[in-house]
Amino acid sequence: MHIDNFASGDSLLHRLDPRLKIVIAVLFSVIVAVADKSLCLATAVCFSLALLLIARLSLREVFLRLLVVNAFILFLWLFLPFTYGGEKLFSIGPLDATRDGIIYALQITVKSNTIVVALIALLATTPIITLGHALSHLYVPSKLIHLLFFTVRYLQVLHLEYDRLRAAMKIRAFRPGTNLHTYRSLSYLIGMLLIKSFDRADRIRKAMLCRGFHGEFYLLSHFKLQKIDVVMLLIMMLVVGGMASLQWIILK
Template sequence: MMINQEFAEGSTWVHKLDPRLKILMVVMLAIIVAVGESMPMLIQAVLLASFFIVAAKLSWKKVLKRLLVINFFIFGIWIFIPFTYPGTALFYLGPLTASYEGVIYALRITLRSNAIMLAMIALLSTSEMTSLLQAMKQLYIPEKLIYLFFFVYRYIHVIADEFSTLHNSVLNRGFKPRTNLHSYRTYAYLVGMLLIKSYDRSNRVYQAMLARGFKGKLYIRDNFSISVSDLLVFSATVVLISWFIMIEVGLIII
């Protein structure tokens, strides 16, 4: 399993930024970037997000590896859209015609996804999951949802271990996955067993919680404080996002 928090280890100002402000910044940036059409705005958004990555001193190699996933999907768009989007012809590939507008459209999607992902990696992955949950609680996300999130996150690792135990025991008995009903039945029983074990575990966990005096409330430590430099970064981001909005609606033409 590739569940780790390697980016959360660090001590730059990006890491120390208040998680509540980080979440707000990412959401604002994601919204304007996701609906924005203006090319200069999108390019500047990518630059802003990259700036946060650089400021957080994250390894570009690891960041690019993470970006690979979305760009794989975007690659699919590049295969189709330039050739199916109507517009003036840009170049020909055999019987297919790539339109100028189609290329611009695909480019826009590429910039958008990468800008948002970069911002998320730079701002969210640099906080511990527990801090993010605390921050979400203070941003009025329903408590039940946060408890649910907390438990899922807590138990994914446990269940993943349980799964690899089950999987190893199947492999040790000489199971070779193939395209046949026997393999599918084996996988189905693995999934079924995993569900049953998890269900039983959840009963034990709940009883253990009751035994420790659980009364339907989790106490999440909340000791955030917004420093002056946090406010400065936040205001600067808000100013930049307003600048993006002005470019987008055409108040400023670059």
């Protein structure tokens, strides 16, 4: 399991108040997602690379994560240049690639990578539990937050359960292949996981009832803004604000 892989460092970004990191991450992502001016996007790329450097994360790990993102984007490159209208640039057989299509695909690539890098640098540097607490202090509905908590808590348990079932199959010489026996066995595995999760959910509910649960959750941790938090918030707001004004005011 690779939850909280990036959260163990001790950089400036790791120590920053998670509430403001969430706010900046949301603002930044929204602006980058809707922006189309190159100068604005270039600023965004620089900003997220700067964050990455400040966070002092293993560049190799970050690169591996980006590979996953770009695997999806690869599909865009297969379709977008050939389906988007506009000036023809070159053709492969009966397919015409347009200049606008390529620019569009390029923009999407830059945008998604920029957002993911910024999210890794800002959000993955906080343990997910702390993020949950920060979200609740930002008035995100408690049901969503508890969904997040339960997911984190039981992902591990489910994963272990999956490992146990897989091991049980392996020690009886199960080797996956392309045949009905494999499909049937794997669907048993998934079915069993679903049933076990259902049963576990029931037992957890009972355990909670036994401890007097009546629909209310309470949070114990609180955050306090430090001086450095305010300084960093101002700097990052300035950059994000600059990006927004480049996009909508200066280059209009």
